[in-house]
Amino acid sequence: MIQASVSKRSSRMSRRDPTSPWRHLDPVILACTAALSIIGVVMVYSATRGPGPDYQNTYLFKQATFVIIGAGVLALFTIVDYQKLHDWAWVLYAITNVMLLLVISPLGTQSNGAQAWFAVGPFQLQPAEFAKLSLIAVLAFLLSEFRGDIDVRRTIALLGVSAFPMVLILLQPDLGLVLILTVIMMAMLLIGGLPTRYIVVLTIVGVVGVVGALNSPVIKQYQQDRLTAFANPDDRSNPAVYNIAQSRLAIGNGQLTGQGLFSGAQTRLGTVPEQQTDFIFTAVAEQFGFIGAGLMLLIYAVLCHRIWRTARIARDQFGTLLCVGVLAVLLFSIFENVGMAMGIMPVTGIPLLLLSAGGSSTITTFAAIGLVLNVHMRRFR
Amino acid sequence: MDTASPRIRMSVLGVLVVACFVALFARLWYLQIMEAPTLVEQASAQTRRTLSVEAPRGRILDANGKILVDNRTSLVVEVDRTVFAKVKNKDAYESAIADVLTRFGAPIKTATVQRRLSAPQSEQLRGAPVASDVSQEVMVYLSEHSADFPGVSVTRQSMRVYPYGMAAANVLGYVGHITADGLKTLTAGTDPETGATKTYGSDSIVGLAGIEATYEQDLRGTPGVETIEVDSKGRPVRRVDYAAPKPGSDVQLHLDxxxxxxxxxxxxxxxxxxxxxxxxxxxxxxxxxxxxxxxxxxxxxxxxxxxxxxxxxxxxxxxxxxxxxxxxxxxxxxxxxxxxxxxxxxxxxxxxxxxxxxxxxxxxxxxxxxxxxxxxxxxxxxxxxxxxxxxxxxxxxxxxxxxxxxxxxxxxxxxxxxxxxxxxxxxxxxxxxxxxxxxxxxxxxxxxxxxxxxxxxxxxxxxxxxxxxxxxxxxxxxxxxxxxxxxxxxxxxxxxxxxxxxxxxTVYQPHVAWRVLRANTLPTEEGGILRTIDPVVVRTxxxxxxxxxxxxxxxxxxxxxxxxxxxxxxxxxxxxxxxxxxxxxxxxxxxxxxxxxxxxxxxxxxxxxxxxxxxxxxxxxxxxxxxxxxxxxxxxxxxxxxxxxxxxxxxx
The missing domain is CATH 3.40.710.10 (DD-peptidase/beta-lactamase superfamily)
Known part of the structure; x- marks a missing residue:
């Protein structure tokens, strides 16, 4: 059997150009992405159609549109050799930061207390989402150039490059995205060869910084409430506690096998606030239960594994670092978002990538996965 | 170059990935399997409401079986409170309802409509009654023009009717809405068949005088239970379950x-x-x-x-x-x-x-x-x-x-x-x-x-x-x-x-009531007589x-x-x-x-x-x-x- 499969594989690879990138497209990543984004569209619909009988499908069409656009972006980011990104990383970084500057100018629009969007027709563009991608690109570029030879000066340069967009995003403010960028930076510095002692120091500084920030006026009261809600689930004066409680009820109501699609009472009746975005996981958990939600987490796990694997087998360090950055974004989004819904992580506005409704984050995620596919299929050239 | 090789660091990252997913699975198991029974109960309490549906009362018959108190169906115009709360021009809305009722033979003042719509009611899910005993024409008109009267509905309700008019009024008594005191002190009767308690709600109609009051436990029907689903704002969405109300037992009197x-x-x-x-x-x-x-x-x-x-x-x-x-x-x-x-x-x-x-x-x-x-x-x-x-x-x-x-x-x-x-x-x-x-x-x-x-x-x-x-x-x-x-x-x-x-x-305790009969059953039928009130000798x-x-x-x-x-x-x-x-x-x-x-x-x-x-x-x-x-x-x-x-x- 093994013999046969190996020979079959080699015979196929020998056909025409064995190094053609298209032969090495990872179908698993593609399948996982497709599956999750379809689940996402259905879940967004189930969370927003309303109790009936007049069902709303605005969100359904919007999210489906984003997925279709996302598929195009994914194709683009797969087709164009990622080495081009190596050359264009700074340009991307610069454009993103200009957009971040513009968005906090009067050109941007405000919503939910954050100045984070450009109104483009019926859609709202959130440049901070793109900052994830540009930070990954620019850090991958820098770290691959440094080739593991990092001293204090370079460390400061890396931190500075990371900190600039973070500060701009903090001004909006969007704490969740700053958190994500921090995680991207940490993961890439780790794999990018930052000396262990620097990592220890950075970690200590980071922990002290977070604790300090929580107790300083930089973090607003409502942000503090959200961050600490999961630790004090009985504090009724904290509005975030309500969200977590509703989220728990919806998840628990799913039990082992779930209430069935469109049959979950909490989802249908809209008892979970922000269900189509931050709390989309509750829709999955209530309607499909432990089996369904578990399977979905498994798909995410497989996707994470494939990205991790791609990082390991990448042709060059630039590719590895790109994949690590994407992995960091995805893993953190899953763990923080699903963990928040289940009450083991603080409440932050971090969407569950590929599932939550939202144009900018969906498209950015497709682009990021396109990069990973890109790295994977060009690993022999 | 640091001692930590990139491969080891990649492994650390891999372990981190595994650890994250293990934690999520564990928590998911806890919520959906271990804690589910409690959470399911709380979730259902949040999205479901049960409403009591008043049952028709039993009839009161005289010694010869003549019906002294019966029920009839009355058409009642009700207004959905949540819809009314959203009506912008309330005055126009109220006067439009008054106009229709007056036009079809149930004259009512706009001020009366206004008063009834603002009257406090404990059960917000139930409509506010505006007029009872309206004609069939009102119902037809309102249903044909439902777009002009959002939230207005005509429902059928059981009402007491007295074929002999004022005769024996002092004996028969009358019914009315339960009082706050009554809600606390009335002992609810039980259904003769199922043993279910005939529970009271704040909108219950009870006997307030005469036989209606004395034999309240028998005459009262077993309320039906309607379970409805409400959305996150408490608005009714749909009926989930419905147990029909059962009419109360009939009471036959010695009275001729x-x-x-x-x-x-x-x-x-x-x-x-x-x-x-x-x-x-x-x-x-x-x-x-x-x-x-x-x-x-x-x-x-x-x-x-x-x-x-x-x-x-x-x-x-x-x-x-x-x-x-x-x-x-x-x-x-x-x-x-x-x-x-x-x-x-x-x-x-x-x-x-x-x-x-x-x-x-x-x-x-x-x-x-x-x-x-x-x-x-x-x-x-x-x-x-x-x-x-x-x-x-x-x-x-x-x-x-x-x-x-x-x-x-x-x-x-x-x-x-x-x-x-x-x-x-x-x-x-x-x-x-x-x-x-x-x-x-x-x-x-x-x-x-x-x-x-x-x-x-x-x-x-x-x-x-x-x-x-x-x-x-x-x-x-x-x-x-x-x-x-x-x-x-x-x-x-x-x-x-x-x-x-x-x-x-022989000094007897006088009794107006003779016996209690099963609802809609003749006393001659098997099981038709639920209970006979035996003569009581007080002294001699x-x-x-x-x-x-x-x-x-x-x-x-x-x-x-x-x-x-x-x-x-x-x-x-x-x-x-x-x-x-x-x-x-x-x-x-x-x-x-x-x-x-x-x-x-x-x-x-x-x-x-x-x-x-x-x-x-x-x-x-x-x-x-x-x-x-x-x-x-x-x-x-x-x-x-x-x-x-x-x-x-x-x-x-």
């Missing part, structure tokens, strides 16, 4: 509606005739109120229980206004909502002589042949205080039977004098069931009152100023002997005393022949010949239906006399005990005697005669 209506009509007509006319001593009769009681002496069943003035229970069916209610409380100075037959307390006058006579013979003071010379006046004490017969009539030497027939007060003054210092009369009164509530199955009964020497003393000691005399004088006992001054009784007590005498001494009066016979002889003479009520029974054939009774005329300071007549019939095998009491109406025979005669006409199946226009009858 024909006899009841006959009694009511005779009472009303005679009061109308008497009102405004002078009685013998010139006092003008106001004749404001009265009552008639007809009992079955064999089992204590109530055949008729008439009171005047009375009310129309239908006025309560759709909710009564406070103004109208106040009006009913004051009808020419008396309340139409008081059932005088069970709560009116009157001096029994000469009808009490039954008790005095029983006491005198039983205690060996006299027998049926003990004569006393009635000179028209009886003197007591020194200086003597005079007590005289009505009109100062002299009856000469008479024994007990004649004394009863012609109603000699002097003979009974003499007996009262001889029994002074004893409690013989009070004891006999208690034996006949006076001085205590009869326990009839209707609310708000009075107990009447028979004064004793001990009570008088205690009262004086407690309130020396208001009651300056603490001693029991012979004069007190003399007045007691003729049922005056120190004694009151209710019409039902008087009728029951005569019923007890008629049946040989010892009536050996030496006690009973002379009294029967005396009372039998009352309706014929020289008897005080002879004039009232002129033309009534007593050959096969002999009426045995006693007139009573109780003096009331500054007013016309209370007219009483208490009786039973027929003589040999008594089936009926009938008593009437009429306020400020004159002598016993000229008012009450005649009313009772009209009732007997129906009971004896004799020609029914009109109430006579005569205002003067035999004395006493």
């Amino acid at each position: 509606i024909d006899v009841q209506m006959r009694a009511e009509q005779a009472l009303r007509d005679k009061l109308d005739v008497l009102r405004g006319s002078p009685q013998r001593d010139g006092t003008i009769r106001r004749a404001p109120a009265g009552s008639v009681v007809a009992l079955n002496p064999v089992d204590g069943g109530v055949i008729a229980l008439a009171t005047y003035p009375t009310f129309d229970p239908a006025e309560f069916a759709g909710g009564i206004s406070q103004d109208r209610y106040n009006e009913l409380l004051n009808q020419n100075g008396v309340s139409a909502l008081v059932d005088r037959s069970i709560s009116g307390q009157y001096a029994p006058g000469s009808t009490f002589k039954l008790v005095t006579a029983t006491a005198a013979i039983e205690n060996g003071l006299i027998n049926g042949n003990t004569y006393y010379d009635d000179e028209g006046v009886y003197k007591v004490g020194n200086p003597p205080r005079e007590f005289s017969n009505a009109g100062g009539v002299k009856n000469g030497g008479i024994a007990l039977p004649q004394a009863l027939t012609v109603s000699s007060d002097v003979y009974f003054y003499w007996l009262g004098d001889r029994m002074d210092g004893t409690t013989h009369i009070q004891d006999a009164a208690s034996a006949y069931g006076l001085n205590a509530r009869t326990g009839i199955d209707l609310p708000n009964e009075s107990a009447g009152y028979v004064w004793t020497a001990a009570d008088k003393k205690a009262l004086h000691q407690k309130y020396p100023k208001q009651y300056p005399d603490g001693d029991w004088f012979t004069g007190d006992n003399v007045q007691l002997a003729v049922g005056q001054y120190v004694i009151t009784a209710t019409p039902i007590q008087i009728a029951r005393a005569y019923a007890a005498f008629a049946n040989g001494g 009066v010892s009536l050996p022949p030496e006690v009973r016979d002379p009294i029967v002889q005396g009372l039998a003479g009352v309706t014929t010949g020289l008897g005080t009520a002879a004039s009232a029974f002129v033309g009534f054939d007593q050959s096969t239906f002999k009426v045995v009774g006693k007139t009573g005329t109780a003096q009331v300071q500054g007013k016309a006399d209370t007219s009483l007549f208490a009786s039973y019939a027929p003589l040999g095998a008594p089936r009926y005990a009938v008593a009437a009491v009429m306020e400020e109406s004159g002598f016993g025979a000229e008012a009450s005697g005649e009313v009772v005669r009209h009732v007997y006409e129906l009971l004896a199946q004799q020609p029914l005669t009109e109430v006579s226009s005569a205002t003067q009858g035999t004395r006493d």
